[in-house]
Amino acid sequence: MLSIRNLQASVGDKPILKGINLDVKAGEVHAIMGPNGSGKSTLSNVLAGRENATVTGGSVTYQGKDLLALAVEERAREGIFLAFQYPVEIPGVGNVYLLKAALNAQRKHRGLPELDAMDFLALVKDKMKLMEMNESMLYRAVNEGFSGGEKKRNEILQMVVLEPSLAILDETDSGLDIDALKVVSHGVNSLRSPDRAMILVTHYQRLLDYIKPDFVHVLSDGRIQRSGGPELALELEREGYAWVGDATNEGVVAP
Amino acid sequence: MNPFLTQCRASFEAQATLETEVAERGRRQAEWTRFEALGWPTTRLEDWKYTTLSGLEKLSLQNSVEFVEEVKGGLPSLTLKGIPAPRLVFVDGAFQPDQSMIDGLPKGVHLRFWSDLDAPEREQFVRKMAPARALTAFGALNGALFTEGVWITVDAGCALEAPLHLVKVSRTGQRMSHGAVLLELGENSELTLREHCEGSTDQPTHSNWATAIELAPRARLTLVKVQQEGLLSYHTAALHALQRAGSRLQIFSFALSGALGRNDLTLRLIEPHAECVLKGVYRVADRSLQDFHTSIEHDSPHCTSDECFKGVLEGTGKAVFNGRVRVALDAQKTSSRQSNHNLLLSDKAEVNTKPQLEIFADDVKCGHGTTVGQLDEEQWFYLRARGIAADLARTLLIQAFTLEIAEAIPHVGVREEVRRLLSGTVGESDHA
Numbered sequence A: 001m002l003s004i005r006n007l008q009a010s011v012g013d014k015p016i017l018k019g020i021n022l023d024v025k026a027g028e029v030h031a032i033m034g035p036n037g038s039g040k041s042t043l044s045n046v047l048a049g050r051e052n053a054t055v056t057g058g059s060v061t062y063q064g065k066d067l068l069a070l071a072v073e074e075r076a077r078e079g080i081f082l083a084f085q086y087p088v089e090i091p092g093v094g095n096v097y098l099l100k101a102a103l104n105a106q107r108k109h110r111g112l113p114e115l116d117a118m119d120f121l122a123l124v125k126d127k128m129k130l131m132e133m134n135e136s137m138l139y140r141a142v143n144e145g146f147s148g149g150e151k152k153r154n155e156i157l158q159m160v161v162l163e164p165s166l167a168i169l170d171e172t173d174s175g176l177d178i179d180a181l182k183v184v185s186h187g188v189n190s191l192r193s194p195d196r197a198m199i200l201v202t203h204y205q206r207l208l209d210y211i212k213p214d215f216v217h218v219l220s221d222g223r224i225q226r227s228g229g230p231e232l233a234l235e236l237e238r239e240g241y242a243w244v245g246d247a248t249n250e251g252v253v254a255p
Numbered sequence B: 001m002n003p004f005l006t007q008c009r010a011s012f013e014a015q016a017t018l019e020t021e022v023a024e025r026g027r028r029q030a031e032w033t034r035f036e037a038l039g040w041p042t043t044r045l046e047d048w049k050y051t052t053l054s055g056l057e058k059l060s061l062q063n064s065v066e067f068v069e070e071v072k073g074g075l076p077s078l079t080l081k082g083i084p085a086p087r088l089v090f091v092d093g094a095f096q097p098d099q100s101m102i103d104g105l106p107k108g109v110h111l112r113f114w115s116d117l118d119a120p121e122r123e124q125f126v127r128k129m130a131p132a133r134a135l136t137a138f139g140a141l142n143g144a145l146f147t148e149g150v151w152i153t154v155d156a157g158c159a160l161e162a163p164l165h166l167v168k169v170s171r172t173g174q175r176m177s178h179g180a181v182l183l184e185l186g187e188n189s190e191l192t193l194r195e196h197c198e199g200s201t202d203q204p205t206h207s208n209w210a211t212a213i214e215l216a217p218r219a220r221l222t223l224v225k226v227q228q229e230g231l232l233s234y235h236t237a238a239l240h241a242l243q244r245a246g247s248r249l250q251i252f253s254f255a256l257s258g259a260l261g262r263n264d265l266t267l268r269l270i271e272p273h274a275e276c277v278l279k280g281v282y283r284v285a286d287r288s289l290q291d292f293h294t295s296i297e298h299d300s301p302h303c304t305s306d307e308c309f310k311g312v313l314e315g316t317g318k319a320v321f322n323g324r325v326r327v328a329l330d331a332q333k334t335s336s337r338q339s340n341h342n343l344l345l346s347d348k349a350e351v352n353t354k355p356q357l358e359i360f361a362d363d364v365k366c367g368h369g370t371t372v373g374q375l376d377e378e379q380w381f382y383l384r385a386r387g388i389a390a391d392l393a394r395t396l397l398i399q400a401f402t403l404e405i406a407e408a409i410p411h412v413g414v415r416e417e418v419r420r421l422l423s424g425t426v427g428e429s430d431h432a
């Protein structure tokens, strides 16, 4: 589904991603861990099409297409979903409006008829129940005045409504209380299927107790320094990142 | 003399010969003399520094007085659909009784038209209009040339729930219209006035109105004005309000289109515990300019003013915001806020914004802030990352920026209507 080859990206003159290689197949869940500032969000954003980091080399193929050639909104319509580490507040744009416009843009792209207001509301209310969210949230502006946890929950609500093929969750677990973590994990797990893939960026093993990854990668200094199975996360939890090595360490282990 | 002035003079002289009443002729002559003494506003004057009238100067526009009968005869094909009663309709400055709907007004609301006033009433009307007309040279011109006026009084204690619509349409090209509105609200009365300023021609026009407002103690007035003038239209408007104890005035002014719009608003809080809210939006694009000159005068203690204007500037559009707030020496315990925020969406657009705070009292809370910025890159990316097309995402963010002003309109029906106007067809009722 996704194949990243020697991806390099810089912010200004500063190289952030220094040659990322990663293959994600349909049905797989990959966790990416790594120290603060190692480039996890940059990688997530580059995949979603954000232009504040400039791609300086390498390639990304998604479902056979050159991902880097697609506009942000085309990637979204092709089924890529990024749950933001810091979801932005958009006063004046209604949550329900955004959900409907997003869903219909995607349906149109796939040649499906747009949902009418009734069907749409029924669908959204169903998903809100799954996410244990209060319906009044629908009629508020996007993330405006939401608590940190509510914002994260709202991201996952959007995800379960849009049913992406590739979901990239950037620290969705950060800032969630224990109950919310369960709800969010439940939402994410409800989407797991043989034709979908997920990339979970996280700092904590705890999330991986709820969402079992197939692979765990350690990103450090702009490179994937190690890859392994779920046990790697446990090892990281015990040992920290010190042993992973820095940029000069070439000990990359392929999954 | 420029072509515009030449034609104004001709109109003035034609009107003077028709005027039978000596006192009225004298009053108009005095206004004309004042207009000439003030001189044509050029960019050399501080108040017109960034607003050039070079386009208007070249126009030779006829005053409505010369064709009032014609307008009354052949009813214009207006789309007044959707504007409910009670409503007052003016076309090219002339009142349209057939298109207006004022039958259902409550007993406490009185409407009188300039053309029906007797001599003493006219003298009174002109006297009460004077502070508004004193604001600019166009106010003086209005005093000399105005053809129609409406005097709205609301009795003490009378509250009108339904908004009163005041519709001003510039229908015919190459014409100017000068009208006057006098609004007097009695003690503890309440009114919402929705003012529609529309152009239904793509020919040049000039609409020049003056509005004078007096609020008795505890009176509450909400005025919501939307300018949707034609591409080549000029719109000048002067408004003066006098607020007595505990009165509340809320003005929402949306300047959405037209070649040039200039609004001068002066609000005077002359007795304690009066409150005013002054909010507005201007949107300019290629070949258009909007200018708001506002002045809030705290002449009395314990008064509150809350002012916020937001601007969206595209293409070669220009805008001017000049916000004066004066707090007199004995206006202690004044609370005043002012802000002006601008979205500058093109390199060629220009905004000149100037807060002008003159604070003489010492025990006051006064704040102000001005910003000029671009669209928020992060918000734009967020919307696109959800599959929303780049253009639509941009439009949504621009609308969201201006919608905040509409949200504050107290009357729910008017609020919804203005929201729809600001959103165009995008978003319908789904906006938060």
Ligand SMILES: Nc1ncnc2c1ncn2[C@@H]1O[C@H](COP(=O)(O)OP(=O)(O)OP(=O)(O)O)[C@@H](O)[C@H]1O
Pocket: A011, A014, A016, A034, A035, A036, A037, A038, A039, A040, A041, A042, A043, A052, A085
């Ligand atoms: N606009 C910017 N200007 C300068 N440096 C930037 C900019 N954006 C990101 N960086 C730098 O890029 C590096 C990678 O940042 P990134 O957000 O990808 O890290 P991360 O792995 O997601 O960290 P965290 O775990 O704290 O979320 C950091 O050193 C950061 O300071």
Ligand SMILES: [Mg+2]
Pocket: A040, A041, A042, A085, A170, A171
């Ligand atoms: Mg991050």
